[in-house]
Amino acid sequence: MRLHHLEVAAFGPFTGIVEVDFDQLSEAGLFLLSGATGAGKTSVLDAVCFALYGDVPGDRSVAKRLRSDRAPAEVATRVVLEATLAQRRFRITRSPSWERPKRRGAGTTTQQASVVLMEQVGEEWRTLTTRLDEAGHLVSDLLGMTLTQFVQVAMLPQGRFQAFLRSSAEERKRLLERLFRTERFADVERWLRERRVELRRRSEELNAGVAEVVSRISETAAVTLPDDWDVHDLGLPAGDGAIAAWARGLAEEATEAQAVTSGAAMEALAAEAETLDALDAARAMAEKQRGLRAAAAAESRLVAASEEQQERVRRVEAAQRAEAVTGVSELADQARREHAQATALAPSDLTLTDAKAAVERVSARLAQARALEPVQHRLDEVTRELAATRTQRDRLLTQTREQAQLAEELPQQIETLAAGLTAATEAAAAIPVLRAQFAAVTEVSRLSGELVEARARHEAARTAAMEARTHYLDVRQARLDGIAAELAGALAVGADCPVCGSHEHPHKASPADGAPDAAAEKTAQTAYDNASAEEHARDQHVRDLSTRLQLAQEAAGETEEPAATMAERLAGLERRAASEPGLRAQLASVEERRARSVTLRAELETRAAELETTLRHLTEERARLEEQLADVRGDHRDLGAVLAALERDHRAAATDLERLEAATRAADALAAAERTLTATAVRAGFDSPQRALAAVLPAERVAALNSQIKTYADSLAAARATLDSPGAAEILATDEPDLPALSLAHRKAADAADTARSAADTAATRAARLDSLQRDLTHALSTWAPVRGDLEIAARLASFAEGKSSDNQLQMSLSAYVVAYRLTQVVAAANERLAKMSDQRYALEHSAAKGAGDRRGGLALMVRDDWSGESRDPATLSGGETFVVSLALALGLADVIMNEAGGQMLDTLFVDEGFGSLDADTLDDVLDVLDTLREGGRIIGVVSHVTEMRERIPTQLAVAKGREGSTLEIHGT
Numbered sequence: 001m002r003l004h005h006l007e008v009a010a011f012g013p014f015t016g017i018v019e020v021d022f023d024q025l026s027e028a029g030l031f032l033l034s035g036a037t038g039a040g041k042t043s044v045l046d047a048v049c050f051a052l053y054g055d056v057p058g059d060r061s062v063a064k065r066l067r068s069d070r071a072p073a074e075v076a077t078r079v080v081l082e083a084t085l086a087q088r089r090f091r092i093t094r095s096p097s098w099e100r101p102k103r104r105g106a107g108t109t110t111q112q113a114s115v116v117l118m119e120q121v122g123e124e125w126r127t128l129t130t131r132l133d134e135a136g137h138l139v140s141d142l143l144g145m146t147l148t149q150f151v152q153v154a155m156l157p158q159g160r161f162q163a164f165l166r167s168s169a170e171e172r173k174r175l176l177e178r179l180f181r182t183e184r185f186a187d188v189e190r191w192l193r194e195r196r197v198e199l200r201r202r203s204e205e206l207n208a209g210v211a212e213v214v215s216r217i218s219e220t221a222a223v224t225l226p227d228d229w230d231v232h233d234l235g236l237p238a239g240d241g242a243i244a245a246w247a248r249g250l251a252e253e254a255t256e257a258q259a260v261t262s263g264a265a266m267e268a269l270a271a272e273a274e275t276l277d278a279l280d281a282a283r284a285m286a287e288k289q290r291g292l293r294a295a296a297a298a299e300s301r302l303v304a305a306s307e308e309q310q311e312r313v314r315r316v317e318a319a320q321r322a323e324a325v326t327g328v329s330e331l332a333d334q335a336r337r338e339h340a341q342a343t344a345l346a347p348s349d350l351t352l353t354d355a356k357a358a359v360e361r362v363s364a365r366l367a368q369a370r371a372l373e374p375v376q377h378r379l380d381e382v383t384r385e386l387a388a389t390r391t392q393r394d395r396l397l398t399q400t401r402e403q404a405q406l407a408e409e410l411p412q413q414i415e416t417l418a419a420g421l422t423a424a425t426e427a428a429a430a431i432p433v434l435r436a437q438f439a440a441v442t443e444v445s446r447l448s449g450e451l452v453e454a455r456a457r458h459e460a461a462r463t464a465a466m467e468a469r470t471h472y473l474d475v476r477q478a479r480l481d482g483i484a485a486e487l488a489g490a491l492a493v494g495a496d497c498p499v500c501g502s503h504e505h506p507h508k509a510s511p512a513d514g515a516p517d518a519a520a521e522k523t524a525q526t527a528y529d530n531a532s533a534e535e536h537a538r539d540q541h542v543r544d545l546s547t548r549l550q551l552a553q554e555a556a557g558e559t560e561e562p563a564a565t566m567a568e569r570l571a572g573l574e575r576r577a578a579s580e581p582g583l584r585a586q587l588a589s590v591e592e593r594r595a596r597s598v599t600l601r602a603e604l605e606t607r608a609a610e611l612e613t614t615l616r617h618l619t620e621e622r623a624r625l626e627e628q629l630a631d632v633r634g635d636h637r638d639l640g641a642v643l644a645a646l647e648r649d650h651r652a653a654a655t656d657l658e659r660l661e662a663a664t665r666a667a668d669a670l671a672a673a674e675r676t677l678t679a680t681a682v683r684a685g686f687d688s689p690q691r692a693l694a695a696v697l698p699a700e701r702v703a704a705l706n707s708q709i710k711t712y713a714d715s716l717a718a719a720r721a722t723l724d725s726p727g728a729a730e731i732l733a734t735d736e737p738d739l740p741a742l743s744l745a746h747r748k749a750a751d752a753a754d755t756a757r758s759a760a761d762t763a764a765t766r767a768a769r770l771d772s773l774q775r776d777l778t779h780a781l782s783t784w785a786p787v788r789g790d791l792e793i794a795a796r797l798a799s800f801a802e803g804k805s806s807d808n809q810l811q812m813s814l815s816a817y818v819v820a821y822r823l824t825q826v827v828a829a830a831n832e833r834l835a836k837m838s839d840q841r842y843a844l845e846h847s848a849a850k851g852a853g854d855r856r857g858g859l860a861l862m863v864r865d866d867w868s869g870e871s872r873d874p875a876t877l878s879g880g881e882t883f884v885v886s887l888a889l890a891l892g893l894a895d896v897i898m899n900e901a902g903g904q905m906l907d908t909l910f911v912d913e914g915f916g917s918l919d920a921d922t923l924d925d926v927l928d929v930l931d932t933l934r935e936g937g938r939i940i941g942v943v944s945h946v947t948e949m950r951e952r953i954p955t956q957l958a959v960a961k962g963r964e965g966s967t968l969e970i971h972g973t
Contacts, residue, residue, distance in 0.1 A: 006079070189802060199791040369646055386618045410597065472527070844889065
């Protein structure tokens with residue numbers, strides 16, 4: 001992979017559009033990515049990762065804040081990267097999801113993430129995809145690495161590898177698993193554990209099933225388990241185990257017992273059937289004898305009661321003939337009651353003719369009055385209309401007076417509201433100017449105080465930097481003055497002197513008291529670098545505050561008004577301006593009311609004149625109607641009262657006529673009913689109606705007599721039929737059977753049969769149950785056997801994979817073994833770099849022994865010092881030594897991951913921070929190693945803000961921060 005060109009817009013600290021020409025930087029091979037803290041050095045690397053993978057590494061990915069907060073709204077966030085991947089040149093344009101202003105209306109809307117992946121074919125760029133998922137898969141396939149692996153390989157984050165070097169074995173294992181994607185081996189361990197647990201659970205369930213079947217067999221057969229059976233023989237095939245043979249023997253014994261009890265039951269049932277037949281025959285004979293004797297007694301009793309039967313028949317026949325007379329008698333009684341009632345209601349002082357004449361006179365007068373009802377209705381309507389019209393006219397006159405008063409008040413209100421609206425509008429126009437001026441005055445006050453404090457801190461930092469530089473130069477000069485003693489201290493007996501070449505050292509120089517060594521010089525240099533960086537940062541802060549203060553002073557102008565007074569004046573203007581919408585709405589409302597009032601007043605006056613005319617016409621009509629009703633009404637108040645009186649008179653006359661007519665009809669009906677009653681009694685065979693009515697019986701009495709008559713006849717016929725049946729005489733002559741003795745014999749035979757049948761049923765049930773349980777036991781044993789075998793295999797494999805088996809000599813889990821093997825490869829690759837960077841002094845050692853926090857071993861790291869021949873913990877290394885070892889470890893891991901990814905060559909690498917902890921000689925060695933990485937045309941970017949790095953690496957990609965966002969610039973090419 002080689003980067004060619006990067007363009008970034010509104011991304012991170014870059015508010016505008018910035019570009020990086022990596023082809024220009026490739027001419028030097030090694031370049032420095034420098035800049036102040038927070039300027040955006042890491043954001044350049046983030047932009048490369050986002051273009052390739054659509055995401056940024058580490059915690060910045062969780063924040064989801066890729067768009068620059070200070071970018072103009074019209075500038076879209078995007079990253080454009082041109083790179084060669086797998087010998088193919090691509091241009092990737094990506095934009096994250098961000099909130100942009102709506103094209104119509106106020107507010108914002110979400111602009112969704114997008115990507116355009118293009119490939120250069122000849123001189124033409126061809127679009128391959130615009131789908132986020134397809135672009136991600138294509139880039140990942142071409143690089144052969146995930147984002148995490150790419151960051152570890154291409155970005156070389158030194159801080160993380162120092163933590164990796166000194167971390168516990170468990171933390172080291174998690175990182176290597178993520179980089180080498182060894183999750184599948186942990187998945188195998190987990191699957192084996194779960195398989196073992198599942199098989200053990202299944203085996204225990206099947207074991208419980210076998211035990212349950214054995215318990216049911218013992219319970220059914222009512223026997224105990226054999227003393228010599230062993231649980232281990234349950235795993236043998238069916239029929240070969242002792243418990244299976246025991247169950248089979250019990251089933252055979254139960255079958256034999258069933259055959260014996262079944263034969264005994266059959267014999268007992270036959271004996272019980274014989275005694276039952278004898279008992280049934282005796283009972284039948286006894287029943288026949290009792291029936292014949294009862295029939296003879298009944299016949300004698302019924303013959304003696306024959307006269308009573310004849311009297312019942314006579315009384316029923318007389319009652320049936322009298323029923324016709326009863327109905328006619330009831331009609332005659334009804335006619336007598338109706339005649340008496342009609343005679344009592346009819347008036348005694350009036351004849352039928354006089355009553356008819358009175359009805360005709362009242363009807364004529366009533367018809368005359370009803371003819372005038374329409375006139376009365378119209379008179380009532382006119383009276384109501386007069387009252388309603390007067391009320392409406394009075395209301396219109398009141399409203400007209402109100403509108404006249406309103407026409408005098410509204411013009412004054414309009415004038416007042418217009419003046420207030422003008423003042424509010426002027427206040428709203430003055431607010432933006434005053435608000436900007438007030439903000440500028442407040443900012444000037446705040447920035448002035450901050451600038452004083454910043455200058456004081458800058459002066460202190462500058463003084464500290466000068467003191468640190470002086471101290472560093474003094475320490476360095478003192479070391480140079482005593483360098484002979486330092487060289488003499490490194491001489492060994494018989495070794496050549498590095499200055500003169502002699503192997504004899506008769507007068508070696510000795511160091512003066514308190515002479516500094518290389519470590520002291522390095523400490524002084526580090527303090528100087530840190531103080532210089534602090535002084536530079538303080539100077540940049542002072543410049544930034546000065547610029548911001550100047551801009552604020554220009555915005556504030558030359559006003560001398562205090563800020564508090566300006567705030568009060570601004571608040572007053574805002575309150576006055578806030579009333580503008582209300583005043584404008586009130587003014588429009590009042591003007592609309594005045595226009596409506598003028599129109600309404602004219603309409604009211606016209607309507608009032610119309611109502612006066614209507615009142616005059618209605619008054620004249622009422623007088624004419626009252627004149628028409630005067631003759632008929634008489635002394636009554638209106639025609640309704642006249643009609644009510646006439647209707648009462650008409651109803652009274654009609655009632656008298658109806659009662660006289662009803663009395664005449666009732667007398668005629670009574671005479672006819674009495675004649676019909678006498679004739680009906682004669683036809684029924686009675687001398688008079690009174691004799692006929694005396695023979696009448698109640699219906700329930702007649703029914704009772706008929707029932708007695710029928711019962712007598714049926715009983716006599718039944719008794720004679722029984723006595724006349726065939727064989728009746730022989731049955732009466734036979735001796736009565738001994739039923740108690742026969743019943744006792746049958747009961748004894750039935751009890752014996754029940755006992756035999758119960759024993760046979762019990763034996764059959766036990767035999768069937770034992771046969772079924774024996775088959776269940778055979779099936780349970782055959783089902784459990786293979787599960788036990790699988791459990792044994794799974795347990796051995798799971799224990800071996802977890803490192804708990806005695807067969808696993810290293811006592812390492814499968815996933816830990818794979819990770820340890822990868823760590824061995826990383827250490828071998830790292831030692832090739834470390835030997836050059838440490839002047840053949842240090843080498844990493846990988847041990848299979850248990851390290852810190854390592855439960856299974858295989859991930860321990862030690863550092864071997866070839867000068868002393870001792871191996872020690874990485875935690876004992878100094879800061880510079882830790883950086884060198886960590887860098888070698890990072891480079892070694894990068895080599896292994898690239899080989900894992902199919903040998904994909906990364907032509908552009910970045911090394912991030914850590915160089916400030918190195919002395920000059922070690923820094924030279926490290927830079928020499930980095931120079932070797934440039935073989936084959938690689939581009940190496942070193943990320944650092946250390947001052948000495950800017951002096952050693954002339955080609956630089958500088959990131960500068962400012963109020964309007966950060967910018968990028970290439971120096972030294």
